[in-house]
Amino acid sequence: MIMRRILSIPYENSQIALEMGDITESDAEAIVNAANSSLMGGGGVDGAIHAAAGPEMDEELTSIRRERYAGGLPAGQAVMTRGYRLRSKYVIHTVGPIWRGGHDNEDETLANAYRNSLELSAENGIHDVAFPAISTGVYGFPFDRAERIALETVLSFLREKKKERYVIRFVFYTEKNTQEFLRILKEYGIYKGNE
Ligand code: AR6
Numbered sequence: 239m240i241m242r243r244i245l246s247i248p249y250e251n252s253q254i255a256l257e258m259g260d261i262t263e264s265d266a267e268a269i270v271n272a273a274n275s276s277l278m279g280g281g282g283v284d285g286a287i288h289a290a291a292g293p294e295m296d297e298e299l300t301s302i303r304r305e306r307y308a309g310g311l312p313a314g315q316a317v318m319t320r321g322y323r324l325r326s327k328y329v330i331h332t333v334g335p336i337w338r339g340g341h342d343n344e345d346e347t348l349a350n351a352y353r354n355s356l357e358l359s360a361e362n363g364i365h366d367v368a369f370p371a372i373s374t375g376v377y378g379f380p381f382d383r384a385e386r387i388a389l390e391t392v393l394s395f396l397r398e399k400k401k402e403r404y405v406i407r408f409v410f411y412t413e414k415n416t417q418e419f420l421r422i423l424k425e426y427g428i429y430k431g432n433e
Contacts, residue, residue, distance in 0.1 A: 241265075241409075244416060247429055252396045252404040254428065257368070258416045261409045262290035266368035268328035269321070269409075270355050272375070275310030275333050277303055277317070283370045283411075292323040299331070314350030316358050328364060330355045334373030337380070345387055348373055352391040356406075360399065368407040371415060385419050389426065 241259035261269050261283060271287045274280050277299045279288035288296065298319040303310070311317060316332040332355045335347035351372055359367050369388065373379035385408075392406050410416040423429035 244420070245423075245429065246405075247423070249393065249428065250396050250400040251402060252399075252406065254392065254396075254423075255405060255407040256416065256419060256423070257407050257409045258411075258413065259409065260286065260411070261368055261370050262286050262324060264368045264407070264409065265325045266405070266407055267326060267366040268318070268330050268359055268364045269324070269326045269368045270316075270370065270372070271329050271331045272370050272372045272377075273311070273331040273333050275312065277307070277311055277331055280376075282375045287324070287329060290324055291319075291321055291329060294322040295319050295329065314347040314354065316351065316354040318358055318362065326368070328362070330358055330367070332372065334377055335379065337373065337378035344373075344379060345383070348379065348384060348387050349391045352388055353395065356392070356395045365403060366405040366407075368409050370409055370411070374415075381415060381418060382422070385422055389422060389428075393426075393428075 241263045243257050245256040247254050272283050302317050311333050313333045313335050316330050318328055318330050321327050321329050332351040334351045335344040337344055374381045374384045
């Protein structure tokens with residue numbers, strides 16, 4: 239599947255981009271992985287990223303686990319590796335919450351996953367970051383609710399960093415999800431429909 243830019247909208251000094259396709263083909267400086275606590279790969283976007291990056295990334299993650307997260311990476315936190323065989327120089331691995339009906343701090347944990355991924359990028363001087371729709375696949379988080387949290391977290395980060403110039407990309411795998419996110423952008427007044 240080819241990565242396609244649908245929109246790019248200015249916000250503060252930055253750009254918010256909407257893209258559709260396989261995030262492993264992204265040319266963003268960093269892509270975010272919707273990982274699990276083991277950091278050892280899995281299905282969905284995680285499986286695709288591990289396969290495309292190659293075994294060197296698994297080795298780096300094995301060291302990170304051994305040295306810093308013997309018990310696994312807690313949900314809401316993020317770590318970074320190089321991108322190896324990917325076009326992206328870096329991969330930020332974060333763990334979203336498993337949806338349990340909304341009464342287990344899932345909203346807050348999801349916001350933390352976005353926030354900590356953005357902070358880690360900032361700390362490493364990375365200004366171009368692509369996010370998949372964390373938790374909305376195997377982890378079962380309702381898409382609309384998840385993407386509002388994703389958008390709000392990104393907007394608040396960009397307002398805080400308003401003197402800096404970021405490109406934050408939201409990457410969706412399906413046409414349906416892309417259209418749903420477009421609707422959210424319109425509802426928030428971020429996209430007026432004629433850019
Ligand atoms: N590029 C972009 N988006 C994708 C791709 C891709 N190649 N593949 C899937 N998506 P999921 P989660 C979308 O299940 O819900 C894994 O096994 C997909 O349509 O990948 O956070 C991990 O190891 C969906 O909207 O991640 C964990 O165990 C979104 O990515 C668990 O799944 C997220 O779906 C994490 O579950």
